[in-house]
Amino acid sequence: MNTRETLSPWQLAERAHAMNPSAIREILKVTERPGILNFAGGLPSPETFPVEAMHAACAAVLGEDLNVARASLQYASSEGLPELRQWVAAQMAKQGAHISPDQVLITTGSQQGLDLIAKVLLDKGSRMLVESPTYLGALQAFTPMQPSIESVESDFGGVSAPALRKALEKGERPRFIYLLPNFQNPTGRTMDEARRNDVIAVCREFGLPIVEDNPYGELWFESQPPAPLLARWPEGVLYLGSFSKILAPGLRLGYVIAPPELYPKLLQAKQAADLHTPGFNQRVVAEVIKDGFLDRHVPTIRDRYHQQRDAMLAALQRELGDTGAEWTRPVGGMFIWVRLPEGLIAKDLLPAAVDAGMAFVPGAPFYAENADPRTLRLSFVTSTPEQIDRGMAALAKVVRGAGR
Amino acid sequence: MNTRETLSPWQLAERAHAMNPSAIREILKVTERPGILNFAGGLPSPETFPVEAMHAACAAVLGEDLNVARASLQYASSEGLPELRQWVAAQMAKQGAHISPDQVLITTGSQQGLDLIAKVLLDKGSRMLVESPTYLGALQAFTPMQPSIESVESDFGGVSAPALRKALEKGERPRFIYLLPNFQNPTGRTMDEARRNDVIAVCREFGLPIVEDNPYGELWFESQPPAPLLARWPEGVLYLGSFSKILAPGLRLGYVIAPPELYPKLLQAKQAADLHTPGFNQRVVAEVIKDGFLDRHVPTIRDRYHQQRDAMLAALQRELGDTGAEWTRPVGGMFIWVRLPEGLIAKDLLPAAVDAGMAFVPGAPFYAENADPRTLRLSFVTSTPEQIDRGMAALAKVVRGAGR
Structure with a gap:
């Protein structure tokens, strides 16, 4: 009875069916009740944003030299501002990774780097590997290209080298493994020197490329983390960095460092994706950091987050120490990962926690497969030590109540 | 002799082989010689950028209320700033398209809108239609998803309705047709009221959705263009708009207006692509336009470009009027499209033109198929009338020389 005109004319691409609303975003809606002590978010603390420096930089870019002002508002190169590309190369050299500024592609946040990598490296059905658990935003960037995503067994020190070897001994060679070695989101864990070497050795042996994501690396508390994987295997690592956690995420400024053979394809994907990252933002940030x-x-951010981590570890020990719950002890970053006592399911506990006045994120959505339902993620960076104390007490009340 | 380790570990996705360096960017390199009168670019005039208003808006966002400043630098919603979404809806209503702000997705330039549309609507081998010629950046956004792109015969009034009908009477239903109805890039042509109605009638009859791209619509010279296609078929049109030509492209601020059934998928693709468009830029632009x-x-931009168009049309008539060359007479926008006398090939003429002191872009790369090698594009917006006079005289010298 329908004529063609009354039917929808739109037909979705097959990959669109693989896209889903972020489970986390849906969960976060539950936590947005006013007055809730919120440990669920993944946001940096807005008190760390350098508002005055940004203000001065905007004034310098727009208020001094009309040619500079106009250039900052005009179309710009897809590669990114030379000053920023040089800065990235200089920063990496300090960490033992010697790259050329020509290998740096400025992106619209490092999330865009993940999207470009997915486009350039993943076919439908391509095998690829991730840690367990892993960053949810990466899964969302990879999924639309319809790869077959496989989790490699991981422990509190990151991905397991023997498990990785085992995965590589069978099946086709994966396109890459996605790793977040420093203060990982969601677990807060870090790969130590020995683990990095072991993993790199397996990757080199099997020719498995690495996508190394490092948004949190500068947020260390007592000592710098070991040298990046990029420094250990320059031709086999694609590296992602970001200004979101050391300046401000609302600028959407990140970067990819690519081996020379991959750079042109990533650049072409970048051109097609948004022509270039806002030149105004690049110019302002170059002015801020020059x-x-x-x-x-950055040391002021480290100090702040360090104190907050200490407060949360102390509160967890005090409130949950005798419940059988376990948690990570991150040496940097923004997150602690908790594993509830046996028999509890984090997702089921969330409504009671919100009623008790606190919110966390259940851990299950961070797993590509074999989710551990007892896990949850806590952010310590947007709450005061006093709020952390109250929040962990509320969590403990719920855990004890559920355990009875 | 090679071990695995000495071979590249990287394997490209199939779609990466379909990505190519922009032919235009390669050509533009030839034109970057100092002192060249450059009509090859696609940039708006930097003299139109509202530097003072931007400066004041940055100061207002960062220097007045600390909470506003911090919010502008924090992560933001993927949909975009409510004030901008409301502004877009209000602007569209003035043009007869009544949409809800909920249908507006703020994008990182309208180029990103094209990328998201490609991801959500195009499978490998999907049939899709474009005008002839068409916007090169759109071809670059669509190509990585590997559709089968087909050109529909077009004339100086845009795509031909009878040709469109003919294309639809055979073969599978295309996923969409991509149209740029106002002052098209590259030709400068505009679809008039009758053409819009004819094309919409065919699209409705065959259930062919439309992607309507309108970056130049506000740049009219004497009268507003006819109502957008969106106003004529709200459920069948995806509409793309941009702040690049009315404020400044370096902000990378555009938008997609989507039928409610498509919006969630585009939003999910947006989240995966870059989480959100820089919140700082959105807040600053909202402040500028409020x-x-x-x-x-915008009237000052129209006046400027109008005078420049007049100068170029007069110079073309004076210098090339008796050569057999033809050109469009755009009633808005930034470009004039020239068809050289029979026997001449624009690309072959370019080196001589550059030697004579002027540059244009050959038209061939703008065609998805059946390129007309006699065509070229001239931008009139970044040169003074006096430069336009000299540039067209130089072009005429080369055309006459080649014709001899």
């Missing part, structure tokens, strides 16, 4: 501003600013 | 700034500013 005189070593980050050398003074 | 008191009707564009109602005062």
Whole structure:
């Protein structure tokens, strides 16, 4: 009875059926009740944003030289601002990774780097590997290209080298493994020197490329993390970095460092994706950082997050120490990962936790497969030590109540 | 002799082989010689950028209320800033398209809108239609998803309705047709009221959805263009708009207006692509435009471009009027499309033109198929009338020389 005109004319691509609303975003809606002590978010603390420096930089870019102002508002190169590309190369050199500025592609947040990598490296059905658990935003970037995503067994030190070897001994060679070695989102865990070497050795032996994501690496508390994987295997690692956690995420400024053979394809994908990352933002950030501003600013973020982590570890020990719950002890970053006592399911506990006045994120959505339903993620960076104390007490009440 | 380790570990996705360096970018390199009168670019005039208003808006966002400043630098919603989504809906209503702000997705330039549409609507081998010629950046956004792109015969009034009908009477239903109805890039042509109605009638009859791209619509010279296609078939049109030509492209701020059934998928693709468009840029632009700034500013751009178009049309008539060359007479936008006398090939003429002191873009790369090698594109917006006079004289010298 329908004529063609009354039917929808739109037909979705097959990959669109693989896209789903973020489970986390749906969960976060539950936590947005006013007055809730919120440990569920993944946001950096807005108190760390250098508002005055940004204000001064905008004034310098727009208010001094009309040619500079106009250039910052015009179309720009897809590769990114030379000053930023040089800065990235200099920063990496300090960490033992010697790359050329020509290998740096400025992206619209490092999330865009993940999207470009997926486009350039993943076919439908391509095998690829991730840690267990892994960053949810990466799964969302990879999924639309319809790869077959496989989890490699991981422990509190990151991905397991023997498990990785086992995965590589059978089946086709994966396109890459996605790793987040420093203060991982969601677990807070870090790969130590020995683990990095073991994993790199297996990857080199089997010719398995690595996508190394490092948004949190600068947020260390007592000592710098070991050298990046990129420094250990320059031709086999694609590296992602970001200004979101050391300046501000609302600028959407990140970067990819690519081996020379991959760079042109990523650049072409970048051109097609958004022509270039906003030149105005690049120019303003170059102005902010040009005189070593980050050398003074980042330590203040480290100090703040360090105190907050200490408060949360102490509160967890005090409140949950005798419940059988376990948690990570991150040496940097923003997150602690908790595993509830046997028999409890984090997702089922969330409504009671919200009623008790606190919110966390259940861990299950962070697993590509074989989710552990007892896990949950806590962010310690947007709450005061006092709020952390109250929040962990509320969590403990719920855990004890559920355990009875 | 090679061990696995000495071979590249990287394997490209099939779609990466379909990505190619922009032919235009390669050509533009030839034209970057200092002192060249450059009509090859696609950039708006930097003299139209509202530097002072931007400066004041940045100061207002960052220097008045600390909470506003911090919010502008924090992660933001993927949909976009409510103030901008409301502004877009209000602007569209003035043009007869009544949409809800909920249908507006703010994008990182309208190029990103094209990328998201490609991801959500195109499978490998999907049939899709474009005008002839068409916007090169759209071809670059669609190509990585490996559709089968088919050109529909077009004339100086845009795509031909009878040709479109003919294309639809055979073969599978295309996923969509991509149209740029106002002052098209590259030709400068506009679809008039009758053509719009004819094309919409055919699209409705065959259930062919439309992607309507309108970056230049506000740049009219004497009268507003006819109502957008969106106003004529709300459920069958995806509409793309941009702040690049009315404020500044370096902000990378555009938008997609989607039928409610498509919006969630585009939003999910947006989240995966870059989480959200820089919130800082959105907040600053909302501040710039909030008191009707564009109602005062855009007319100054129109006046400027109008004079430049007049100068170029007069110079073309004077210099090339008797050569057999033809050209469009755009009633808005930034470009004039020239068809050289029979026997001449624009690409072959370019080196001589550059030697004579001027540059254009050959038209062939703008065709998805059946390129007309006699065509070329001239931008009139970044040169003064006096430069236009000299440039067209130089072009004429080369055309006459080649014709001899």
